[in-house]
Amino acid sequence: MTSDELDEAATGIAKSSDGLPQHPIYETVALFWGIKQADYDWAEVDFAAIESRAAGYREDSCWARQSPETEECLNLVAAVMATVPTQ
Numbered sequence: 001m002t003s004d005e006l007d008e009a010a011t012g013i014a015k016s017s018d019g020l021p022q023h024p025i026y027e028t029v030a031l032f033w034g035i036k037q038a039d040y041d042w043a044e045v046d047f048a049a050i051e052s053r054a055a056g057y058r059e060d061s062c063w064a065r066q067s068p069e070t071e072e073c074l075n076l077v078a079a080v081m082a083t084v085p086t087q
Helices: 003-016 023-037 047-065 069-083
Strands: none
Touching: 003 023, 023 047
């Protein structure tokens, strides 16, 4: 990996972090996964697949952080919203 390629990867990770400290970890893990999938050939790395995988990691993390009460709250909000008139 050249210095320019490394800078490109680092910039991509920073842009995808959404300012949250855990997101660069997911981006980095996804990047390493993508490099391995490309048999360590930078020219063959599929960045769309990397971003998709990182997004999956972020989503999994969000769901894992929710408490069991979240489902009950969502059901309560849905019930209240169902009673609100549309006009």
